[in-house]
Amino acid sequence: xxxxxxxxxxxxxxxxxxxxxxxxxxxxxxxxxxxxxxxxxxxxxxxxxxxxxxxxxxxxxxxxxxxxxxxxxxxxxxxxxxxxxxxxxxxxxxxxxxxxxxxxxxxxxxxxxxxxxxxxxxxxxxxxxxxxxxxxxxxxxxxxxxxxxxxxxxxxxxxxxxxxxxxxxxxxxxxxxxxxxxxxxxxxxxxxxxxxxxxxxxxxxxxxxxxxxxxxxxxxxxxxxxxxxxxxxxxxxxxxxxxxxxxxxxxxxxxxxxxxxxxxxxxxxxxxxxxxxxxxxxxxxxxxxxxxxxxxxxxxxxxxxxxxxxxxxxxxxxxxxxxxxxxxxxxxxxxxxxxxxxxxxx
Amino acid sequence: xxxxxxxxxxxxxxxxxxxxxxxxxxxxxxxxxxxxxxxxxxxxxxxxxxxxxxxxxxxxxxxxxxxxxxxxxxxxxxxxxxxxxxxxxxxxxxxxxxxxxxxxxxxxxxxxxxxxxxxxxxxxxxxxxxxxxxxxxxxxxxxxxxxxxxxxxxxxxxxxxxxxxxxxxxxxxxxxxxxxxxxxxxxxxxxxxxxxxxxxxxxxxxxxxxxxxxxxxxxxxxxxxxxxxxxxxxxxxxxxxxxxxxxxxxxxxxxxxxxxxxxxxxxxxxxxxxxxxxxxxxxxxxxxxxxxxxxxxxxxxxxxxxxxxxxxxxxxxx
Amino acid sequence: xxxxxxxxxxxxxxxxxxxxxxxxxxxxxxxxxxxxxxxxxxxxxxxxxxxxxxxxxxxxxxxxxxxxxxxxxxxxxxxxxxxxxxxxxxxxxxxxxxxxxxxxxxxxxxxxxxxxxxxxxxxxxxxxxxxxxxxxxxxxxxxxxxxxxxxxxxxxxxxxxxxxxxxxxxxxxxxxxxxxxxxxxxxxxxxxxxxx
Numbered sequence: 001x002x003x004x005x006x007x008x009x010x011x012x013x014x015x016x017x018x019x020x021x022x023x024x025x026x027x028x029x030x031x032x033x034x035x036x037x038x039x040x041x042x043x044x045x046x047x048x049x050x051x052x053x054x055x056x057x058x059x060x061x062x063x064x065x066x067x068x069x070x071x072x073x074x075x076x077x078x079x080x081x082x083x084x085x086x087x088x089x090x091x092x093x094x095x096x097x098x099x100x101x102x103x104x105x106x107x108x109x110x111x112x113x114x115x116x117x118x119x120x121x122x123x124x125x126x127x128x129x130x131x132x133x134x135x136x137x138x139x140x141x142x143x144x145x146x147x148x149x150x151x152x153x154x155x156x157x158x159x160x161x162x163x164x165x166x167x168x169x170x171x172x173x174x175x176x177x178x179x180x181x182x183x184x185x186x187x188x189x190x191x192x193x194x195x196x197x198x199x200x201x202x203x204x205x206x207x208x209x210x211x212x213x214x215x216x217x218x219x220x221x222x223x224x225x226x227x228x229x230x231x232x233x234x235x236x237x238x239x240x241x242x243x244x245x246x247x248x249x250x251x252x253x254x255x256x257x258x259x260x261x262x263x264x265x266x267x268x269x270x271x272x273x274x275x276x277x278x279x280x281x282x283x284x285x286x287x288x289x290x291x292x293x294x295x296x297x298x299x300x301x302x303x304x305x306x307x308x309x310x311x312x313x314x315x316x317x318x319x320x321x322x323x324x325x326x327x328x329x330x331x332x333x334x335x336x337x338x339x340x341x342x343x344x345x346x
Numbered sequence: 347x348x349x350x351x352x353x354x355x356x357x358x359x360x361x362x363x364x365x366x367x368x369x370x371x372x373x374x375x376x377x378x379x380x381x382x383x384x385x386x387x388x389x390x391x392x393x394x395x396x397x398x399x400x401x402x403x404x405x406x407x408x409x410x411x412x413x414x415x416x417x418x419x420x421x422x423x424x425x426x427x428x429x430x431x432x433x434x435x436x437x438x439x440x441x442x443x444x445x446x447x448x449x450x451x452x453x454x455x456x457x458x459x460x461x462x463x464x465x466x467x468x469x470x471x472x473x474x475x476x477x478x479x480x481x482x483x484x485x486x487x488x489x490x491x492x493x494x495x496x497x498x499x500x501x502x503x504x505x506x507x508x509x510x511x512x513x514x515x516x517x518x519x520x521x522x523x524x525x526x527x528x529x530x531x532x533x534x535x536x537x538x539x540x541x542x543x544x545x546x547x548x549x550x551x552x553x554x555x556x557x558x559x560x561x562x563x564x565x566x567x568x569x570x571x572x573x574x575x576x577x578x579x580x581x582x583x584x585x586x587x588x589x590x591x592x593x594x595x596x597x598x599x600x601x602x603x604x605x606x607x608x609x610x611x612x613x614x615x616x617x618x619x620x621x622x623x624x625x626x627x628x629x630x631x632x633x634x635x636x637x638x639x640x641x642x643x644x645x646x647x648x649x650x651x652x653x654x655x656x657x658x659x660x661x662x663x664x
Numbered sequence: 665x666x667x668x669x670x671x672x673x674x675x676x677x678x679x680x681x682x683x684x685x686x687x688x689x690x691x692x693x694x695x696x697x698x699x700x701x702x703x704x705x706x707x708x709x710x711x712x713x714x715x716x717x718x719x720x721x722x723x724x725x726x727x728x729x730x731x732x733x734x735x736x737x738x739x740x741x742x743x744x745x746x747x748x749x750x751x752x753x754x755x756x757x758x759x760x761x762x763x764x765x766x767x768x769x770x771x772x773x774x775x776x777x778x779x780x781x782x783x784x785x786x787x788x789x790x791x792x793x794x795x796x797x798x799x800x801x802x803x804x805x806x807x808x809x810x811x812x813x814x815x816x817x818x819x820x821x822x823x824x825x826x827x828x829x830x831x832x833x834x835x836x837x838x839x840x841x842x843x844x845x846x847x848x849x850x851x852x853x854x855x856x857x858x859x860x
Contacts, residue, residue: 079806086454089481093380117409162453163561163784180803186835187674194674195831214610214618217379217445238803238842242824245846274408276382276448321847457782531758534782557688557712557759559786 002108005064005125011072016232018287022061023294026287027052027264028343029224033304035313037199041211044222044268052266056101056220057152058283059109064125066153066175066234073174073235074150079182080237081146083158083170090158090170090275091145092135097270097279098148123151145170154266154283159189159212161276166212168192168280175234175284177227177263178241178318197312215271215278225265225282227317228326232261232286251322256329257290260322262302289326293333295345300337303330350390351378355439356413361498364420365466366432367405369413370443377411383477384450384470384538384566387414388612390442393426396594396602400427401612403469403540403566404446405499407476414443417498419466426593449611450540450566452477457534459485460527462549464541465492470566471540472499475506486510488527490541493517524552538564567613571595572633574654580661581605582624587659596650600664607650607664614652621662623648628658672830676768681791683710687761692716692733693749693774695742695766696794697723702765706730710761717752719745719770742770749774753781761787767794769810772837796859800828801838808838815858816844825852828859 008015018026047053052060074080083091099121103112111122117134128151132139140147149156149172158170166189173181184192189209190200199205215221229236230247251259266283293299306319307327314320357369370387372378386401406415420432450470452459459478463471468489478485487507491497494515504511514520522545528537537558539549546565553563579588579596590599597619600607610618614634623646632642634649641647648662681701683690690710694702697720709732716733718724724738739745753762762778764771771790778788797811800819807821812828819826819841826841833840845852 089382089454096380160454161451162455180840182806183801183803183831183833183836183840187833191674191832191834194672195829200673214616216447216610217381219445238840240804241846242804242843245843246849248847273380273446274382275454276385276451455782528758532781533753533756533758533760533778533787535758554686557686557761559686559784561784561786562758 003059003061003063003106006061008062008065010065010069010232010234014231014233016062016065016286018291019061021050023287023291024345025051025060026262026292026345027224027266027285028262028292028298028301028345029226029264030301030305031341031343033301033339034308035305037196037202037204040223041208041221042223044220044270052283052285053222055105056268056270057098057105057154057281058266059102059106059153063153067126067151069234070150070172070174077239080174080239081149081172082181082185083143083145084186087145087158087160087170087275087277088137090160090272090277090279091143093272093274093277094156094158094279095144095148096134097272098152102152126151146172154281156282157280158272158275159278159280161213161278164213165189166209166278173237176237176282177225177229177265177284178236178238180238182239195316197316198310212269212278215269217271217273220268220270222266222268225267227263228319228323229261229263229286230259230322232288234284234286248318248321251325253325253329256322256325257293258288260289260326261286262289262292289330293330296333297339298345299330300334300339303327303334304339306330350442350444353414353441353443355435355437355441358435358437361417362496364432365417365496365498366420367415367417367498368431368435369415370441371413373440378414379445380408380411381446382408382448383452383473383475385446385448385473386450386470386611387416387446388444388609389416389427390444391427391430392441393430395426396598398427398430398598399601399609399612403450403473405469405472408473417466417469447610449616450538450564452538453536453562453564455534456536456562457484457532458536459483460488460531460535460537461485462488462490462522462527462537462539462541464490464539464545465496466498467540467542467545467567468499468503469540471538472503472506474538475503479506479508486512488512488514488522490514490516490520490522490545524549525556528553528556528558536562536564540566543567566615571598571612571614571652572654574631575657577628577655577657578659580625580659581664582661583664590654595652596648596654600650605664609651612651614649617649619649619651621648621650621664622646623660624663625661626655626658628655628660630655672832675830675832676790676792676834678790678792681705681763681765681789683708683763684761684789685711687787688712688759689757690714690761690763691752691756692727692763693745693765693771694718694720694723694727695745695764695770695774696720697726698765698793699726701791701793702726702730706732709733712759715752717745717748719766742773745770746773746777750777750780753778753783756781761789764788764790765793767797768792769797769799769837772799772834775834776837798828798859799838800826800841801833801836802826802841804843808836809841813857813859815856816852817841 052058102110113120121130156172159166160169171181264285268281270279352373353370356371359367386403388401391398402416421428461471546567573593588603610616617636631654633652714733716727716736728736764774797813800809800812802819805822809820824843827844829840831840
């Protein structure tokens with residue numbers, strides 16, 4: 001089934017909008033009134049048709065515009081994509097995984113023809129036709145990992161598994177929630193999670209690492225992560241902090257519903273065949289607080305989670321400046337009645 | 347539950363007395379996934395007494411997406427798996443096979459690799475050699491076997507290693523001297539061994555004595571679950587009781603009873619099947635390579651793929 | 665990003681330095697003199713051959729006069745010392761243990777050279793001594809500003825005033841710096857001596 005792709009911006013004039021369907025399928029992360037870190041990993045083995053969980057890699061109405069925004073970010077700063085030299089096998093693994101998944105799940109938009117190592121890739125939304133030799137980087141216009149992630153929504157990290165640990169040795173990071181690839185590339189699992197408050201003390205990362213080291217081929221897993229952003233901006237990197245940092249102070253009681261966005265990451269992890277590495281896909285979704293609040297369950301739940309969010313978590317997630325305004329705005333629709341557990345909108 | 351692929355034995359080749367190579371193809375004729383050097387698959391062998399699951403290293407070229415190759419030695423004290431493969435398996439036999447998993451991977455940061463094979467342990471070493479050759483890395487191969495006719499896959503190894511394969515034939519009194527092998531090596535050298543238990547222990551001990559850090563010394567050994575007395579397993583959550591026969595592992599008994607406990611290597615090394623013990627009225631027999639001494643002493647954990655108790659009943663949290 | 669960062673798990677923790685009995689050869693690299701540490705180590709040298717390399721003249725003398733090392737080399741400054749370290753490692757064999765003593769800038773640069781020769785963290789022990797001054801990596805322009813003793817520093821590359829975080833990259837051997845007044849330009853907390 002074909003998707004109607006938007007033509008929108010994630011910077012400057014911010015014309016980004018979600019269609020009604022886009023809002024309804026948003027991966028709202030809060031199933032309860034209170035939020036705390038947990039491992040919360042589950043098998044990534046399909047989901048409700050039309051949901052963000054249905055396919056291995058989710059393509060939605062923002063696909064074309066997101067790819068364009070990524071290209072702009074990379075043009076301004078090529079350092080947002082980096083891959084250490086020993087990761088070349090993993091790069092090809094990722095190219096194969098994404099191409100074969102997209103061709104299988106979105107046959108109206110993507111096609112992959114394979115004749116031994118001679119492959120032909122068709123990306124209709126971006127108008128790309130590419131013949132290449134699988135395994136020969138000289139036959140592609142970019143290195144394999146960069147090539148395919150320029151055509152996929154979401155950020156990607158490839159982890160090398162060695163010495164009983166996972167190492168972030170490759171990344172395409174243009175829509176991160178405020179961490180630096182250049183700084184973090186080459187770090188181990190607990191090192192790059194270093195700045196996250198509380199989670200270390202309750203053993204979240206010990207358990208998560210142990211689990212991921214045993215991740216098996218053909219059995220990917222997923223979890224959700226969240227933060228908030230002012231304006232539907234993808235490039236909220238530390239590198240460009242001087243460009244978007246001031247937005248945090250631009251929130252007013254009048255524009256809260258339109259400007260403040262809930263930013264949810266659908267994180268999926270896949271074991272890779274040739275490299276024995278792990279692909280970490282960080283698929284971001286943005287929805288304005290106003291759009292979410294059209295669904296009372298979501299409005300009330302979001303109100304309660306934010307109202308009771310511990311200060312150090314709010315600081316780490318960068319919400320401190322505007323959180324009070326969001327809480328006040330949402331409080332008006334919260335009658336205090338119990339909301340059943342679950343993340344569904346209605 | 348582990349993902350399984352419906353496959354069929356497409357070819358059987360006698361490599362040497364008691365050593366056979368098997369080719370596996372998908373029943374539906376489709377493509378197989380690629381895999382990393384050192385990976386193994388677990389075959390569900392349809393023995394008359396019940397399914398027996400054994401791990402075997404993948405030998406062939408991951409670029410060949412139409413078949414997987416393994417080589418199997420008929421074990422003298424076989425619990426049935428390798429015997430069945432040698433006596434009953436025929437071309438065309440359907441077999442269910444797990445996805446590849448790798449507990450013996452290469453280091454991607456090594457400056458030089460020393461690959462050592464003992465007997466049928468040559469199987470993962472061949473796939474390592476193939477991967478290193480493809481990546482253009484520095485490596486050398488050392489292959490110990492009983493007699494010349496048991497040097498299976500040697501031609502293939504020689505071709506992959508550009509001739510740099512050193513053979514040690516026991517019948518000619520040629521033995522690997524690990525001190526000599528590991529001495530005088532530049533920083534960043536990694537050594538890998540797959541072979542019988544005694545050889546692996548000697549390898550690790552020598553490496554340690556010579557100051558090699560564990561990070562640079564890798565081995566894989568396939569433990570067959572040792573037999574013992576029959577005993578009973580009680581499942582705490584359902585109250586069900588499962589009988590474990592003397593020549594059956596606890597994991598196999600649980601599977602035969604319809605439960606699907608997690609597993610990966612089935613050889614006591616990887617930790618995937620670690621199970622909490624609620625109660626036990628008998629002596630533990632920990633045969634694994636995974637639990638610490640403290641964990642064994644606690645009486646609260648067991649690895650059902652290889653460990654047992656000496657008769658009696660054990661209650662586990664399943 | 666917040667200026668009130670709690671202690672971060674990526675920040676290295678340095679344990680009291682001991683010889684690694686599992687090694688059969690040892691290489692001690694000293695970039696800052698630390699008399700009590702060196703005296704303790706040299707009073708009970710490890711089993712196996714010990715080589716010492718110092719970029720600090722006083723430490724070099726101490727090492728030489730102790731006679732504990734089979735070979736003692738003194739290099740003229742850090743850059744020369746790191747070069748010499750590289751040459752020693754190039755010709756070293758498996759079984760070696762490397763000990764890096766000095767300020768963080770020096771020991772992590774040395775660790776980077778050792779990683780280049782395929783050494784793992786199991787073969788390397790680091791100990792911070794001397795100044796606590798930090799190398800700071802500017803996340804905006806990617807310049808490195810060394811010898812930073814204060815909580816804020818003007819980036820040597822782009823001039824922005826950077827807050828010096830506790831988030832540390834072993835590969836870069838540096839702490840992260842980001843613009844402290846990005847949310848409110850011109851509003852900066854007071855500069856304090858933080859890493860003397």
